[in-house]
Each structure stands twice: as C-alpha cells, then as structure tokens.
Amino acid sequence: MRTAVITVAHGRHGHLRRQQEGLAAVERPPEVRIVVALDDPQVADVVDDRVPTRTVPVTSDGRGLPLARARNTGARAALAAGARLLVFLDVDCIPGPALFRRYREAARTAGTRLLCGPVAYLPPPPPGGYRAEALATSAAPHPARPAPPDGTCVEADDHTLFWSLSFAVTASTWARLGGFHEGYHGYGAEDTDLGQQARARGIGLCWVGGATAYHQHHPVSDPPVEHLDDILRNGALFRRRWGWWPMTGWLERFAAEGLVRHDAPDDRWERVWDGARAGTARS
Numbered sequence: 001m002r003t004a005v006i007t008v009a010h011g012r013h014g015h016l017r018r019q020q021e022g023l024a025a026v027e028r029p030p031e032v033r034i035v036v037a038l039d040d041p042q043v044a045d046v047v048d049d050r051v052p053t054r055t056v057p058v059t060s061d062g063r064g065l066p067l068a069r070a071r072n073t074g075a076r077a078a079l080a081a082g083a084r085l086l087v088f089l090d091v092d093c094i095p096g097p098a099l100f101r102r103y104r105e106a107a108r109t110a111g112t113r114l115l116c117g118p119v120a121y122l123p124p125p126p127p128g129g130y131r132a133e134a135l136a137t138s139a140a141p142h143p144a145r146p147a148p149p150d151g152t153c154v155e156a157d158d159h160t161l162f163w164s165l166s167f168a169v170t171a172s173t174w175a176r177l178g179g180f181h182e183g184y185h186g187y188g189a190e191d192t193d194l195g196q197q198a199r200a201r202g203i204g205l206c207w208v209g210g211a212t213a214y215h216q217h218h219p220v221s222d223p224p225v226e227h228l229d230d231i232l233r234n235g236a237l238f239r240r241r242w243g244w245w246p247m248t249g250w251l252e253r254f255a256a257e258g259l260v261r262h263d264a265p266d267d268r269w270e271r272v273w274d275g276a277r278a279g280t281a282r283s
Contacts, residue, residue, distance in 0.1 A: 001104050003085045004032035004078035005051070005095075008070045009043045012091045015216050016046050018130060022094035022214075024050045025132045027101045032081045036074040038065055054081065064186025064230055071164070071190075072179040079171055087168045089213060093119065095166075096135065096212035098150070103168040103211050106153050110206040113155065114177075114198050115168040117211030118147035124217045135214045148209030156205045162195030166213035176201060181241070186230030189238045192246045223253040225273075232260065232269055245269065 005023070009016050016035075023029055033053040037043035044055045056077050058070045071088060078086050085107050089095060099117060106115045120139035122130060130138070141147035145161050148154045169177065177198060184190035198205070224231070231247050231254075238246050245251065251269050254260040259273035 001085045001107060002032070002083050003030040003087060003100055003104060004034055004081060004083035005030045005087045005089050005100070006034045006036070006071065006074035006078055007089050007091050008036040008038050008067060008074065009046075009091045010038040010040050010065060012218075013042070013046045015092050015218070016043070018125075018216060019089070019091060019094055020048055020050065021129075022096075022132065026095050026097050026099060028104075030087065030100055032078055032083050034074045034077045034081075036070045036077075038067070038070045060185075066182065066185055068180035068184045068190040068193075069182045072182065075174060075179060079174075084171045085168060086171065086174055088164055088166070090165045090215075092216050092218065093166055093213040094122075094130065094135065094216060096210075096214060097132070098210045099166070099213060101210075102151070102208050106206055106208045106211070107168065107170050110153055110155065111170040112173055113204045113206040114162060114173070114195075115206050115208050115211070116145075116162065117166045117168070117208050117213055118142070118145065119163075119165045119213050119215050121215045122217050130214070130216070136212075139214060141212070146207040147212075148207055150210035152209040154207045154209075156207060157199070159195035159199040159205065160192070162191060162198070162205060164191035164194065165215065166211070168208075168211070173203060177203060183237055184234050186234065187224065187227035188231050188250075189234035189246050193238055193241065196242050223250050223257070225254075225259065228254060228259060228271065228273065232271060235269065239267070 029051050033051040035055045037057045118141040120141045122139045181193050
C-alpha cells in the first residue's frame with residue numbers, strides 16, 4: 001500500500017530535523033513525504049530527501065494559522081502522488097520504528113476506520129539529542145488514551161479521544177470523511193471536529209498497538225493564555241456545528257483565573273481579561 005506521511009511545519013526546525021532522523025530509522029519508510037511549510041519558507045532549507053519529499057507552501061490570511069487547511073493541502077498533495085494510505089504526523093513527533101508497518105497492517109484489516117497510534121511524551125532531550133534505541137524506554141504512552149499491545153488493534157467509538165498528533169486513514173476513507181473543516185484558524189478544536197465528522201459519517205476509530213509516535217519535549221503555557229482568543233473563537237464554531245463546547249478544561253481554568261466567564265443561559269464563553277496577565281510556563 002503506497003504510503004505518504006504528511007507533516008505541517010511552522011517553526012520547530014529542530015523538531016523537524018529530529019523527526020527526519022526518526023524517519024530514516026523506521027521499518028519500511030513511507031514512499032512519499034509531504035511537508036507543508038505553513039507561513040515558513042525556511043522549512044524548505046531544513047527538509048532533507050532521505051525519504052522522497054515534496055515541500056508545499058501554505059500562507060495564512062491574518063486569522064491565525066490555518067492548520068486545518070494546511071493538513072487538507074498536504075492530503076491533496078499525497079493523493080496526487082499516488083498515496084493510498086495517509087499518515088498524519090505532527091512536526092513534534094518522532095515515528096517509532098514500527099509506526100508505518102503497523103499502520104499499513106491495520107489499514108488492511110480496519111481500513112474503513114480512523115487509525116490512531118499511541119503517543120508517548122518524551123522528557124527534554126539529553127546532550128546529543130534523543131537516541132532512536134532509547135525512545136521506547138524514555139516515555140510512556142499518554143494515560144488518557146488507549147495504548148494496545150504491539151501488533152493488536154482495538155476498535156472503539158469514543159470519538160472525543162481522537163487527536164491529530166499521529167493518525168492514519170486510507171484514501172477511500174479520507175474521501176468519505178471529507179477532510180478537516182477549514183473554518184478553524186489558530187489553536188484548537190480542528191482535530192476534535194474531525195473526530196465528530198467521523199462519528200457523524202459512521203466511521204469508527206481503531207487504536208493501533210505498536211504504531212507509536214514519540215512527542216518531543218517543548219515548553220508550554222499553563223493555561224495557554226496566548227491561545228485564549230483562538231480557543232474562544234474555535235470553540236464557538238465547534239459548538240455551532242456540534243452542539244457542545246470542546247476544550248472545557250482550558251475554559252474552566254481561564255474562568256478560575258478571571259480571564260473568561262460563562263454565560264449559562266446562552267451557553268456562551270466570553271473574554272473578560274484585559275491582557276495584563278500571562279500563563280505560567282511549564283515543561
């Protein structure tokens with residue numbers, strides 16, 4: 001099955017280089033690699049050709065980074081290159097050695113579903129960077145999502161657990177799914193929306209043991225105040241589409257810190273913060 005890996009990159013050049021090193025070490029690498037350079041022409045200087053690669057530029061329009069549009073653009077480029085299995089891998093993620101093999105195997109048995117691999121979070125890199133042979137012992141899979149044993153697949157229908165850090169989909173299922181909704185701009189909700197699109201179209205999930213990706217460490221804000229307006233805007237769009245608010249954990253944290261408030265009668269979250277405070281960085 002001709003396979004493409006699709007990565008959207010905006011900055012994070014060090015992460016992209018380490019992902020490339022991981023790609024060079026996998027079992028049966030993908031035949032095609034699409035790197036979407038999102039508002040970042042320097043990505044083309046970072047990309048190497050150890051896996052045949054096409055770099056596709058995408059520019060924003062001032063409404064925040066169009067991650068949904070960038071992923072759809074990458075998918076179109078992969079399909080045009082003849083890919084029948086699309087693997088989406090965030091730039092922060094290093095593929096485990098069996099990731100593509102396990103996704104291919106799952107596509108043959110559960111190809112009508114969204115295929116989701118476990119993601120394990122790495123600590124800060126040691127001197128000299130992460131070593132491929134040490135990844136598996138350096139991090140455990142995220143505790144909030146299934147991580148079946150290697151070589152097994154678990155079918156599931158809790159679409160709220162879907163995330164876009166690492167997933168695969170056959171070309172035919174992608175066409176049925178319709179891609180990411182391009183109304184989302186900036187941080188948050190576009191992958192939760194894709195999960196709900198899958199649910200609405202009767203497309204289940206399959207958690208693929210052994211298709212492990214390793215998420216590289218980087219500092220984050222807690223709560224992510226720099227994304228507050230994106231979260232409010234994208235959350236409101238999601239509610240209009242699906243009838244409920246995503247990212248309520250962040251919204252409740254913002255409310256506890258006096259940054260937003262919830263209008264219960266209208267089920268509306270609105271900003272009350274004047275911009276004078278900032279989130280606390282955490283690793």
